[in-house]
Amino acid sequence: MPALDPILADIDRDLDTSLERLFAFLRIPSISTDPAYAAECRRAAEWLRADLAAMGFEASLRETGGHPVVLGHAPKANAPHVLFYGHYDVQPVDPLELWETPPFEPRLVTLPDGRRAISARGACDDKGQVMTFLEACRAWKAIHGELPVGVTVLIEGAEEDGSKHLPEWVEANRAELKADLVLVCDTGMWDRDTPAITSSLRGLAYFEVFVTCADRDLHSGLFGGAAANPIRVLSRIIADLHDAEGRVTLPGFYDGVRQPPPEVLERWRALDLTPESFLGPIGLSVPAGERDRMLIEQIQSRPTCDANGIIGGYTGEGTKTVIASRASAKISFRLVDDQDPKALDRSFRAFVQARIPADCSVEIVTHKGSRAIALPFDMPALGAAGRALAAEWGTAPVAIGSGGSIPIVGDFKRSLGLDTLLIGFGLDDDRVHSPNEKYDLQSFHKGTRSWARILAALAEGT
Amino acid sequence: MPALDPILADIDRDLDTSLERLFAFLRIPSISTDPAYAAECRRAAEWLRADLAAMGFEASLRETGGHPVVLGHAPKANAPHVLFYGHYDVQPVDPLELWETPPFEPRLVTLPDGRRAISARGACDDKGQVMTFLEACRAWKAIHGELPVGVTVLIEGAEEDGSKHLPEWVEANRAELKADLVLVCDTGMWDRDTPAITSSLRGLAYFEVFVTCADRDLHSGLFGGAAANPIRVLSRIIADLHDAEGRVTLPGFYDGVRQPPPEVLERWRALDLTPESFLGPIGLSVPAGERDRMLIEQIQSRPTCDANGIIGGYTGEGTKTVIASRASAKISFRLVDDQDPKALDRSFRAFVQARIPADCSVEIVTHKGSRAIALPFDMPALGAAGRALAAEWGTAPVAIGSGGSIPIVGDFKRSLGLDTLLIGFGLDDDRVHSPNEKYDLQSFHKGTRSWARILAALAEGT
Structure with missing residues (x-):
């Protein structure tokens, strides 16, 4: 040489x-x-x-x-x-x-x-x-x-x-x-x-979820308590996507996720990536991912789920006692290893659909889906x-x-x-x-x- | 005469x-x-x-x-x-x-x-x-x-x-x-x-909740899994406000709520207000309130809670893989009988605060509070x-x-x-x-x- x-x-x-x-x-x-x-x-x-x-x-x-x-x-x-x-x-x-x-x-x-x-x-x-x-x-x-x-x-x-x-x-x-x-x-x-x-x-699966309840905006004084509220429906869906341990609850979500080899984990552990050094500069201090994983795993080897946007009802200054007809959220997943965006698409749609009241409707748009x-x-x-x-x-x-x-x-x-x-x-x-x-x-x-x-x-x- | x-x-x-x-x-x-x-x-x-x-x-x-x-x-x-x-x-x-x-x-x-x-x-x-x-x-x-x-x-x-x-x-x-x-x-x-x-x-208590996590918007590819997401925090709060039976879960919320006298309930029952007649015209069919209450109770004698608006993150066309710094919601309660807006204010603030991660912050604005x-x-x-x-x-x-x-x-x-x-x-x-x-x-x-x-x-x- x-x-x-x-x-x-x-x-x-x-x-x-x-x-x-x-x-x-x-x-x-x-x-x-x-x-x-x-x-x-x-x-x-x-x-x-x-x-x-x-x-x-x-x-x-x-x-x-x-x-x-x-x-x-x-x-x-x-x-x-x-x-x-x-x-x-x-x-x-x-x-x-x-x-x-x-x-x-x-x-x-x-x-x-x-x-x-x-x-x-x-x-x-x-x-x-x-x-x-x-x-x-x-x-x-x-x-x-x-x-x-x-x-x-x-x-x-x-x-x-x-x-x-x-x-x-x-x-x-x-x-x-x-x-x-x-x-x-x-x-x-x-x-x-x-x-x-x-x-x-990491791969990416990006969805937009539109929930429609009543066919018009309602006055909460008249219909509050009786009419389904799409913000409540959507909040339930987003809240249900994680359990108390920070894990994503979608059935089958972790299928295809591999454990890094011990030597890689060892090397990561030695890096000692602290919440102070990684989250401190953005004003945070507590890793929000899976509690049983190191911070470096949470951001590198583990799949994640985030709501990237949400909107519904009255969002201007002050108050309006409205029950919205429709609310929507953008929800995305970062995928790793062999997670299959197509399987995730099916699982996510079933998960959302199961949380839509019988008299409400949902439209789910799949924006992107790519493997890791x-x-x-x-x-x-x-x-x-x-x-x-x-x-x-x-x-x-x-x-x-x-x-x-x-x-x-x-x-x-x-x-x-x-x-x-x-x-x-x-x-x-x-x-x-x-x-x-x-x-x-x-x-x-x-x-x-x-x-x-x-x-x-x-x-x-x- | x-x-x-x-x-x-x-x-x-x-x-x-x-x-x-x-x-x-x-x-x-x-x-x-x-x-x-x-x-x-x-x-x-x-x-x-x-x-x-x-x-x-x-x-x-x-x-x-x-x-x-x-x-x-x-x-x-x-x-x-x-x-x-x-x-x-x-x-x-x-x-x-x-x-x-x-x-x-x-x-x-x-x-x-x-x-x-x-x-x-x-x-x-x-x-x-x-x-x-x-x-x-x-x-x-x-x-x-x-x-x-x-x-x-x-x-x-x-x-x-x-x-x-x-x-x-x-x-x-x-x-x-x-x-x-x-x-x-x-x-x-x-x-x-x-x-x-x-x-x-009905009385009214109207709050606005602003949740702040990181001090700036983040890229979900870099911080997803590690950084707290204010939309997830807010969704958890809204989802937790009702249990599976449609009851409001705030501690002490039903204090001061009276049961209508039997003859009033009897008259209401006789009215036979059906979901078809009340909810049908707005495109709904399933009463969304407390399951053990008649529809007419849900809209007249029972207190309610609704999210009137929510906004956070990217809400434009298409996709953006952002984790928002801040998200906010307008949440109101319809009050009946002797429910005390001041007690509700305290209870709501404690309820929200208990659901804010240690490294995030919340501002709660009380817009209105009036007794029934x-x-x-x-x-x-x-x-x-x-x-x-x-x-x-x-x-x-x-x-x-x-x-x-x-x-x-x-x-x-x-x-x-x-x-x-x-x-x-x-x-x-x-x-x-x-x-x-x-x-x-x-x-x-x-x-x-x-x-x-x-x-x-x-x-x-x-």
């Missing part, structure tokens, strides 16, 4: 020019959801293609029906092959007046606590993160003339618009995307000094990447479950049969999707060094 | 001119809540004063600080004395475009089912109802030269604006308002053929009025509890020591406070005849 140290030294030496490249990329306003920026999206794709070609990748733009995909190949015989996925499109920037500096004029800023950061739309999500991988590849090529593993780079341009055309395109280009493993750099660290590998993405995605805990690449991250950051990475979903990861599994390693360097305060998005300079620099190490580790370890 | 028949015959004969008088009264747009109509309110008061004076009352306008009160005296030695209360002001008329005919151009209309009705703002509430009493007095005076009982007429001009100045005015004029009994004509019939005496007015007002079931005037109504309508009146409150009735009790007999001829379809308000011609005609009979009965029976 070629030496790593010269590569890391090259990355350190090259930091300023790496930043110049990133800034050039960030100056292109590649907002995918606004048709007015379609040409800018193509310009960003072309910029990437040229950058990949300059590094020696066989690179091209590929049409998808929407914004083009950038594809770059750097095969290597007798070595593992990885497929790196990222996106070159960014979120819209409004409200523009809240930006302290123009979103497409990237610059280095100093944060109040002294940290240095790159400020721009896309600085973190996902241009900055994508460039950590590409700069690592550039350093490998510069020092050793080649990469330690075969690499295919796939950068799409519509992630912020739902990746509408990508699953079909991946399915149609299966042969060309052959690999052993997918790498994604679109997630976060545990904290600014502790790296993380996102080992699972989990990396096998015993996957060899996980150990290799973990060792590489530990070497760079001086502390072992935390395996975290992410509440957010990256649906294309499911498509990689389905279409290509590939597991995905999600490693990213975003921080909680990066204001992703908000004004004044930033990416810590340390994340960019040590993120690049991390990928250089991970590529080496994957060449050895898989 | 002078003969009744000639009086009733006079009322029948005089119906057209009675209507002309009512129409003249209805043409005055005496909207009390809008200062632009202050002169019209005074004009309505002056119209009434002149009408009372023409009948031989000693009549005057009395200043209150708001719209004037009309006061008329017709004393009678060695006879019971009644104080009649009503109001000459009306509700605003908007939305004006929903009126089929102009609100202050009264006319007789024929309803789809053939009934004849008076259409105008105030036709029922309360100008038409007030005039049933005054027309009955006019007939007595016309035939016999005097009334069978002493009468003081008190017609205020700010009932639709909360009767702000009246309690103070009543207290200051106690000597002049001396009487044995108050009569009010501002309530409804059981149905269009069955008269009613409103024997109780009940007529003694054995009051002699009740029997006398009941016999009079039965004679006119061919069926005994129903004693009904009203959910609405007429707060001045409490002041009559407190300031003057007087019970109030609430008898009115409104119907459920009168669209009181709404566009196209009407008053059935039969209600006006037989209402007038009813008062003529009641005055006679009170002279004999008390």
Whole structure:
């Protein structure tokens, strides 16, 4: 295996020019959801293609029906092959007046606590993160003339618009995307000094429940006591969804939920995630989930249920003695492991229906339903990447479950049969999707060094 | 006792001119809540004063600080004395475009089912109802030269604006308002053929509950399972307020609630108020109150609890995976008999507080709290009025509890020591406070005849 140290030294030496490249990329306003920026999206794709070609990748733009995909190949015989996925499109920037500096004029800023950061739309999500991988590849090529593993780079341009055309395109280009493993750099660290590998993405089932009782709003003085009240019906449903121990009461809800292996639990226990550190910053102190689970389990490995919204009756100032005809709530579930959104849909509908009085009616809309995605805990690449991250950051990475979903990861599994390693360097305060998005300079620099190490580790370890 | 028949015959004969008088009264747009109509309110008061004076009352306008009160005296030695209360002001008329005919151009209309009705703002509430009493007095005076009982007429001009100045005015004029009994004509019939005496007015306690959990809105993907959710907390509170039998679970809630006497229950049972007849018209069929109580008890003699409004989290279109920082609900109780709003306030606050997680907070606002007002079931005037109504309508009146409150009735009790007999001829379809308000011609005609009979009965029976 070629030496790593010269590569890391090259990355350190090259930091300023790496930043110049990133800034050039960030100056292109590649907002995918606004048709007015379609040409800018193509310009960003072309910029990437040229950058990949300059590094020696066989690179091209590929049409998808929407914004083009950038594809770059750097095969290597007798070595593992990885497929790196990222996106070159960014979120819209409004409200523009809240930006302290123009979103497409990237610059280095100093944060109040002294940290240095790159400020721009896309600085973190996902241009900055994508460039950590590409700069690592550039350093490998510069020092050793080649990469330690075969690499295919796939950068799409519509992630912020739902990746509408990508699953079909991946399915149609299966042969060309052959690999052993997918790498994604679109997630976060545990904290600014502790790296993380996102080992699972929770699934989501999102319902809206509309309860109708009387066919009109009623005066509580006349009908109070006799007429069913949809707010009471809905409150009963929401209250019944959890028992006193914080468990979700839906029959069969925990089917398919697995217990993390003892070593993972041990590692989590050692992390000692306290209510003070996790809940303190948001003004809370008591974990509200299952009482017999550690806080870290409650937020990572256990499925959850939340009412995300509720409305009914009179909600203005003061009083009105009305019994509403209708009330509604949005209720969602975060799913883990093998929980089946379809089974949950059936169970939830039966649960709600059983709590609707005989003379009332309910409409249940299923907004979303996607399975959780989990990396096998015993996957060899996980150990290799973990060792590489530990070497760079001086502390072992935390395996975290992410509440957010990256649906294309499911498509990689389905279409290509590939597991995905999600490693990213975003921080909680990066204001992703908000004004004044930033990416810590340390994340960019040590993120690049991390990928250089991970590529080496994957060449050895898989 | 002078003969009744000639009086009733006079009322029948005089119906057209009675209507002309009512129409003249209805043409005055005496909207009390809008200062632009202050002169019209005074004009309505002056119209009434002149009408009372023409009948031989000693009549005057009395200043209150708001719209004037009309006061008329017709004393009678060695006879019971009644104080009649009503109001000459009306509700605003908007939305004006929903009126089929102009609100202050009264006319007789024929309803789809053939009934004849008076259409105008105030036709029922309360100008038409007030005039049933005054027309009955006019007939007595016309035939016999005097009334069978002493009468003081008190017609205020700010009932639709909360009767702000009246309690103070009543207290200051106690000597002049001396009487044995108050009569009010501002309530409804059981149905269009069955008269009613409103024997109780339910009290009201109205609260608003604001639950705050985290100090900001949270992403359910990150905090779901660990952070308390105010919608779940509020739903638990609302759900817990009733048990499976429909009873309110607040400790001490039923203290002070009396069981109606057996003969009242017997009469109610005989009425056979069915879910089909009461709930059918609003699209319901199953009484939602205490399971061991008749429907008529649920709406009349039993206290109730309703959530009148709830809001929290994301309530727009589609989905948002938010855990709200705050959610709120409006919760009210209808009180009966001797239930104490102050004790309820304490009990409700303790009940809510006990259901707030240790790291969350709650603010409880008490909007209103008023005791129920009940007529003694054995009051002699009740029997006398009941016999009079039965004679006119061919069926005994129903004693009904009203959910609405007429707060001045409490002041009559407190300031003057007087019970109030609430008898009115409104119907459920009168669209009181709404566009196209009407008053059935039969209600006006037989209402007038009813008062003529009641005055006679009170002279004999008390």
